[in-house]
Amino acid sequence: MRLVAAIILTILLLFHGNSTDANSESTLQELDQLADEALQLTKFSRLEEAKAILERFAVQFSEQGIKEGKFTMDELRVLTASHHEALRAVTNINMSLEERIRLVTSFRLAADAISSTHQPMWIEMEASVMKEFQKVKNAALEGNKEAYNQNLNTFLSTYTVIQPSLKIDLAAEKLQKLDSKITYIDRYRSDFSEQEWTAHLESLEQDLQKIFSNPDEDEADPSLWWVISMTGSIIILTLSYVSWRKYRGEKQQKKSKDPNN
The missing domain is CATH 1.20.120 (Four Helix Bundle (Hemerythrin (Met), subunit A))
Structure with missing residues (x-):
């Protein structure tokens, strides 16, 4: 019974992990899609609609991204600043269309960088x-x-x-x-x-x-990779030696219990 319970628990944990990953990926895709819609609307000077999309992005980004901890602090900082500039681009009446597109494109690329x-x-x-x-x-x-x-x-x-x-x-x-x-x-x-x-x-x-x-x-110091490689080799050799000792001990124990001996 304990074995069956352990197997069921493992399956549930794996399912929960896969479900969490799927939800996280879905959220990123939705945010990426909103960023793309905002850019396309901006290109056609449909600024009010672009503004509405950017506001939807902010709400979803806050509810599903920030609260659920899907992003690093650097990602939060960069995307928040980029979103602010994009929102300014579609609300500033004195800005040229070229500048609007440039700022919203920058935001769209940043959103993609997080999701890709x-x-x-x-x-x-x-x-x-x-x-x-x-x-x-x-x-x-x-x-x-x-x-x-x-x-x-x-x-x-x-x-x-x-x-x-x-x-x-x-x-x-x-x-x-x-x-x-x-x-x-x-x-x-x-x-x-x-x-x-x-x-x-x-x-x-x-x-x-x-x-x-x-x-x-990866621009890591080559000497660092050498240390990692050596450490990994030592760990593998140690584990192999421990396994061999355990196997040898169990074999000798069985041999000593054999009535024929």
Whole structure:
């Protein structure tokens, strides 16, 4: 009876776990769908409807996301800030349609970054981001300060669209390194030197290419992996030795109890 009860309890726990995972996935999909609807409505200037969808998102996000603890603190902070900007975009009467779409797109990508476990949508922005960056680099190589400043502004505007998503998907150290380089070329743009800026821009270009090609790349210290590997090997050997000793002891015990011996 105890065995049967244990089996039933195990099945119930497994079922509950699968049910919880399914509910969590359903909530994320619903939030992702609302974010997409808000973006599509914004593109067609149906701002009141977009506002209503964003408000529904806020209610559901609070009730099913925050209260049930489905998100990390970083995800909560980033998505809340991005949602605030999207809501501002559809309620500010003085904002251009292009700017509205940019802000709501940023929110939509952030919502997708939370719900996606593979190939998030922000990666599809690679062509746009790298195209604008190439214009910045070309202007620097040509020594054209006016074009450089203009193209840099456009690049920064494009980059901010994916920045909330990067905060969700990238390791903090990797994003900090990338943002510090972007901040540098923005802050010291007046000190234009072709040779110096070429080196800075090439370094930044490599980092941008890495985040799009390997967003989930693990940058852990190789020595750390060596320690983990060695520790795992020691644990396996220890368990194997303990199992062998137990098997040998049980065999000897049976042998000593054998009346034929």
